[in-house]
Amino acid sequence: MQAGIIVDVEATPALRTDEVNSTRTMIERVEQRFNLKPERLIGDMAYGSAPMLGWLVEEKQIAPHIPVWDKTEPDDGTFGRSAFTFDAENNRYICPAGKLLKPAWRSRVKRNPFRYRASQYDCQACPLKPKCCPNMVIRKIDRSPFEPARDVARALAKTEAYRQSRKARKKVEMLFAHLKRILKLDRLRLRGPSGARDECLLAAIAQNLRRMAKRLMFATPEVVPIAA
Numbered sequence: 001m002q003a004g005i006i007v008d009v010e011a012t013p014a015l016r017t018d019e020v021n022s023t024r025t026m027i028e029r030v031e032q033r034f035n036l037k038p039e040r041l042i043g044d045m046a047y048g049s050a051p052m053l054g055w056l057v058e059e060k061q062i063a064p065h066i067p068v069w070d071k072t073e074p075d076d077g078t079f080g081r082s083a084f085t086f087d088a089e090n091n092r093y094i095c096p097a098g099k100l101l102k103p104a105w106r107s108r109v110k111r112n113p114f115r116y117r118a119s120q121y122d123c124q125a126c127p128l129k130p131k132c133c134p135n136m137v138i139r140k141i142d143r144s145p146f147e148p149a150r151d152v153a154r155a156l157a158k159t160e161a162y163r164q165s166r167k168a169r170k171k172v173e174m175l176f177a178h179l180k181r182i183l184k185l186d187r188l189r190l191r192g193p194s195g196a197r198d199e200c201l202l203a204a205i206a207q208n209l210r211r212m213a214k215r216l217m218f219a220t221p222e223v224v225p226i227a228a
Contacts, residue, residue, distance in 0.1 A: 010022040023047060038062055042166070050144040071221055096105055185199070
């Protein structure tokens with residue numbers, strides 16, 4: 001981040017899924033070629049999906065300084081998932097009224113083994129039902145298999161290191177701005193995926209040479225003593 005040197009390039013179509021997958025490709029390729037692995041990954045919410053966070057935290061041990069892609073908090077005033085407490089020891093959720101949501105036996109057999117359901121008896125008599133599940137008979141919660149990694153990302157988002165990373169991300173955005181404005185990479189001249197990859201690679205080389213030349217220009221020369 002301090003040097004701003006580009007160590008890998010992967011050209012993709014303008015699709016979010018391809019861009020996220022290319023991140024995995026570049027991280028693994030840089031680790032294989034240069035034996036380098038980042039301590040943290042800085043990105044926008046597009047990279048905050050559950051599978052991506054799970055891969056970073058569980059497989060690569062990289063701190064995700066990334067906002068979590070979360071659609072579990074409704075904007076209609078009803079309780080979101082953050083209002084429920086997860087009891088990991090007993091594998092259950094506890095609702096704001098103190099009732100339990102347990103894994104549904106039907107869901108364990110079918111496609112979603114991470115769905116938790118409240119008791120219909122508890123929900124029907126609950127005074128908080130209008131703020132919890134006004135349009136459903138019972139409250140259900142789907143828990144991602146990568147939820148521990150998402151919790152790690154949420155905890156990191158409250159740290160000072162995360163706030164510093166968000167500021168440092170501007171340096172990366174500046175690199176893209178230079179590529180477009182100075183090196184004229186706002187439009188590709190070569191056709192096809194291979195042409196786009198070659199053109200992006202050449203632009204990254206030129207960008208690195210410019211930055212390295214500036215650093216060497218202002219570097220203090222080392223004085224080597226000469227024996228008389």
